[in-house]
Amino acid sequence: xxxxxxxxxxxxxxxxxxxxxxxxxxxxxxxxxxxxxxxxxxxxxxxxxxxxxxxxxxxxxxxxxxxxxxxxxxxxxxxxxxxxxxxxxxxxxxxxxxxxxxxxxxxxxxxxxx
Amino acid sequence: xxxxxxxxxxxxxxxxxxxxxxxxxxxxxxxxxxxxxxxxxxxxxxxxxxxxxxxxxxxxxxxxxxxxxxxxxxxxxxxxxxxxxxxxxxxxxxxxxxxxxxxxxxxxxxxxxx
Numbered sequence: 538x539x540x541x542x543x544x545x546x547x548x549x550x551x552x553x554x555x556x557x558x559x560x561x562x563x564x565x566x567x568x569x570x571x572x573x574x575x576x577x578x579x580x581x582x583x584x585x586x587x588x589x590x591x592x593x594x595x596x597x598x599x600x601x602x603x604x605x606x607x608x609x610x611x612x613x614x615x616x617x618x619x620x621x622x623x624x625x626x627x628x629x630x631x632x633x634x635x636x637x638x639x640x641x642x643x644x645x646x647x648x649x650x651x
Numbered sequence: 652x653x654x655x656x657x658x659x660x661x662x663x664x665x666x667x668x669x670x671x672x673x674x675x676x677x678x679x680x681x682x683x684x685x686x687x688x689x690x691x692x693x694x695x696x697x698x699x700x701x702x703x704x705x706x707x708x709x710x711x712x713x714x715x716x717x718x719x720x721x722x723x724x725x726x727x728x729x730x731x732x733x734x735x736x737x738x739x740x741x742x743x744x745x746x747x748x749x750x751x752x753x754x755x756x757x758x759x760x761x762x763x764x765x
Binding site for chain 1 (some may be wrong): 669682683685687693694696697700702738740742744745751752753754755756757758
């Protein structure tokens with residue numbers, strides 16, 4: 538079992554550019570969530586995808602958008618990058634069953650905006 | 652809204668010392684509680700969890716008990732090792748509508764010295 542995999546591991550972008558991050562969930566999982574972890578902080582929930590639709594969203598602007606594919610993999614897109622978007626972006630996968638609250642995380646993508 | 656408060660770090664201990672990292676939460680309903688660990692340059696690993704009041708989660712010598720009366724989930728270990736040096740995050744989740752968004756504390760860095 539490969540677990541949750543994310544790509545790329547590191548990325549450097551310039552202010553104003555757009556970026557796409559990718560996530561493959563753990564085998565058997567159908568739900569993908571994205572988190573932003575700024576340096577020295579705890580992860581902050583961005584949004585969650587299930588059945589190819591955004592189901593929950595945290596307090597992030599519309600510049601942050603996502604997609605889930607039929608194979609459950611997911612992308613996170615960020616437009617018009619700001620210096621403040623520099624962070625570790627974590628993907629978490631889970632199985633959407635009643636009462637299940639457990640999620641498994643990938644290694645993350647380190648995004649640096651210059 | 653839901654929130655998690657952790658004791659601030661860094662916490663520096665000698666090897667074989669007793670560890671306590673305090674965590675309290677604010678949430679409506681009946682959240683599940685988690686401790687995640689993050690080693691340098693890596694993503695989050697689930698350390699232990701508890702899904703209802705008075706449950707004790709345990710793993711690798713770490714323990715935490717879900718105390719609803721004090722809204723706490725303190726992490727303890729009887730004898731820490733240098734390899735336990737990492738950042739520890741307390742988190743809560745509620746399986747509302749099938750989703751399982753995690754709310755994290757700010758993290759507590761633990762340094763264990765010989």
